[in-house]
Amino acid sequence: MQQTPFNAIVVSNQEVAPGVFILRVAPEGWTLPPFKPGQFAVLGLPVEAPRHPLADPDDDPRPDRSGLLRRSYSIASSSRQKRYVEFFFSVVRSGDLSPRLGALRPGDRLWLSPKFSGFFTLDQVPAEANVIMVATGTGLAPYMSMLRSFLPEQPGRRFGVIHGARHSWDLGYRGELEALQRRHANLLYLPVISAPTEEVPPWGGLVGRVQDVWRQRPFDAPWGVCPAPPHTHVLLCGNPAMVESMSALLQEEGFREHSRLAPGEIHVERYW
Numbered sequence: 001m002q003q004t005p006f007n008a009i010v011v012s013n014q015e016v017a018p019g020v021f022i023l024r025v026a027p028e029g030w031t032l033p034p035f036k037p038g039q040f041a042v043l044g045l046p047v048e049a050p051r052h053p054l055a056d057p058d059d060d061p062r063p064d065r066s067g068l069l070r071r072s073y074s075i076a077s078s079s080r081q082k083r084y085v086e087f088f089f090s091v092v093r094s095g096d097l098s099p100r101l102g103a104l105r106p107g108d109r110l111w112l113s114p115k116f117s118g119f120f121t122l123d124q125v126p127a128e129a130n131v132i133m134v135a136t137g138t139g140l141a142p143y144m145s146m147l148r149s150f151l152p153e154q155p156g157r158r159f160g161v162i163h164g165a166r167h168s169w170d171l172g173y174r175g176e177l178e179a180l181q182r183r184h185a186n187l188l189y190l191p192v193i194s195a196p197t198e199e200v201p202p203w204g205g206l207v208g209r210v211q212d213v214w215r216q217r218p219f220d221a222p223w224g225v226c227p228a229p230p231h232t233h234v235l236l237c238g239n240p241a242m243v244e245s246m247s248a249l250l251q252e253e254g255f256r257e258h259s260r261l262a263p264g265e266i267h268v269e270r271y272w
Contacts, residue, residue, distance in 0.1 A: 005068075005111055006028070006109035006110060006111055007027065007028055007029070007030065007111055007112060007114070008025045008026060008027050008028055008109065008110055008111065008112035009025070009026055009028050009107065009108070009109050009110075010023070010024070010025060010104045010105065010106050010107060010108045010109075010110065011024040011025065011026050011083075011084045011106060012024045012106055013101075013102075013104045013105060013106065015102070016169075016172050017167070017169045017170050017172070018054065019052070019054045019090055019091040019093075019102065020088075020089075020090045020091075020138070020170060020172060021087075021088070021089055021090070021091070021101070021102055022076070022086060022087070022088055022172065023086070023087045023088075023089065023101060023104065024077075024084045024085070024086050024087075025043070025084060025085050025086075025087070025110065025112055026083060026084040026085075027112060028109070030114065031082075032082055032083075032084075032085060033114065033115055033116060034079070035075060035079055035116035036079065036118075036121040036123065037075075037078070037079050037121060037122070037142070037145035037146040037148075037149040037150065038074070038118060038120040038121035038122065038142040038145060038146055038269075039074075039075060039116045039117055039118035039120070039121065039142075039145075040072045040073055040074045040075060040116065040117060040118045040142075041072070041073060041075055041085055041087075041112060041113050041116045042070050042071065042072050042073075042112075042113035043070065043071060043073055043087070043097065043101065043110060043111065043112060043113075044068035044069060044070040044071075044097075044110060044111035044112075044113075045068065045069055045097060045100045045101065045104075045110050045111070046067070046068055046069070047067075047069060049069075049100040049103070050100065050103045051099040051100055051102075051103055052091050052099045052100075052102035052103045054091055054093060054099075054102070055091055055092075055093050055094075055095070055098075055099030055102070056093045056094050056099075058096075058099075068111055069096045069097045069100065070097070070111075071096075071097045071098070072117075072118075073087045073089055073141070074087070074088075074118075074120075074141040074142040074145070074237075074269070075087065075116065075141070075142070075145050076088045076140075076141040076142070076144040076145055076173075077144075077145060077148065078145060078148035078149045079145065079149045080148075080149060081148075085112065086144075087141065088138045088140060088141040088144065088172055088173070089101060089102075089138050089141075090137060090138050118269075120142055120235070120237070120267065120268075120269040121146075122146060122150070124258060124263065124267070125233045125267070126233075127154075127157070128157070128231075129157075129231055129232060129233045129265075130157065130158040130159075130160070130223070130227065130231055130232040130233070131146075131157065131158070131159050131160070131232075131233055131234075131235065132159075132160040132161075132162070132219065132227060132232060132233070132234045132235070133146070133147075133159070133160065133161045133162070133234075133235045133237075134161075134162045134210050134214070134234060134235065134236050134237070134238075134242075134246055135161070135162070135163050135164070135210075135236075135237050135238045136163070136164045136165065136210060136238030136239045136242050137164075137165060137170070137238055137239065138172070138238075139237035139238025139239070139269070140161075140163050140172060140173060140237075140238075141237075142237060142269060143161060143235070143237070144173055144176075147159065147161075147177075147180060147187070151180060151184050151186075151187060152184075154186075155184070155185075155186055156186070157186060158186050158188070158223055159184075159186060159187045159188070160187075160188045160189075160190070160219055160223075160227075161177060161187070161188070161189045161190065162190045162192065162210045162213050162214065162218075163177075163189075163190070163191050163192070163210075164191075164192045164193070164194065164209055164210040164213075164238075164242070165191075165192075165193055165194070166193060166194050166195045167193055167195055167198060167199065168191075168193055168199055168203055168205075170193075171191045171193070174191055177189045177191075188218075188219060188222055188223070190206060190213055190218055191205055191206065192205065192206035192207065192208060192209070192210060192212070192213050193205070193206075193207060194207070194208060194209060209242070210242060210246065211242065211245050211246055211249060214246065214249060215249070228253070228254065229253075229254050229255050229256070229265045232265065233258075233265045233266075233267060234246075234250055234255060234265060234266055234267070235267045235268075235269075236266065236267070236268045236269070237268075237269040240270065243268055243270065247266055247268065250265075250266050251266070
């Protein structure tokens with residue numbers, strides 16, 4: 001039998017909400033490569049790895065399932081963090097890999113790609129442009145890497161975050177983002193939930209979808225300017241329905257989706 005090529009170890013795996021995890025993975029015997037905030041890595045585990053209790057049973061009937069189950073995950077840690085890589089993910093009950101990642105404990109071993117990839121970065125955003133990051137659920141991950149890496153270095157650039165989730169407890173990194181907002185005057189963090197009647201204690205923040213928040217023009221007063229294509233770029237990551245809806249809203253306001261051949265102000269990560 002071929003030996004499983006584990007090359008990394010779990011540093012921590014914190015369940016921050018039911019089925020939602022912050023996973024830290026360190027390389028074994030090799031050095032993490034440099035990466036750009038917004039890029040992703042690939043994680044892998046064998047089929048026989050245990051599944052999280054919240055997940056559905058693995059009833060795949062194929063007798064020849066072997067090798068590693070692999071999937072790409074956006075990196076949430078700072079590009080200056082050299083000891084481990086951090087990931088923010090949720091368990092898909094019927095999924096192959098995420099239920100197995102959710103069952104990992106500190107000291108468990110897994111496979112981590114030795115090279116990180118992806119184009120969802122700030123490379124194509126002008127240095128003087130404001131950046132608004134819109135996410136649902138674990139789509140927040142690449143933004144955490146960007147903020148952790150760039151906030152201390154770019155005090156003159158405005159950053160905005162709209163993060164949507166069903167419940168307040170699903171707003172991963174909320175405490176850290178609120179702390180960053182207090183520390184950095186150029187960051188505006190706007191968490192929003194869609195099921196406020198299920199909150200105990202009552203939720204006193206924004207309610208609805210991220211699209212609803214955008215329509216309320218929340219950046220105009222704090223920034224003293226209405227976000228517009230000449231000076232603002234918008235990043236979208238998360239639920240495909242949100243991405244498509246936000247893209248349509250933005251295009252109505254004159255924003256254009258960015259591509260290598262046609263530069264624009266809407267940058268999309270379609271990871272689902």
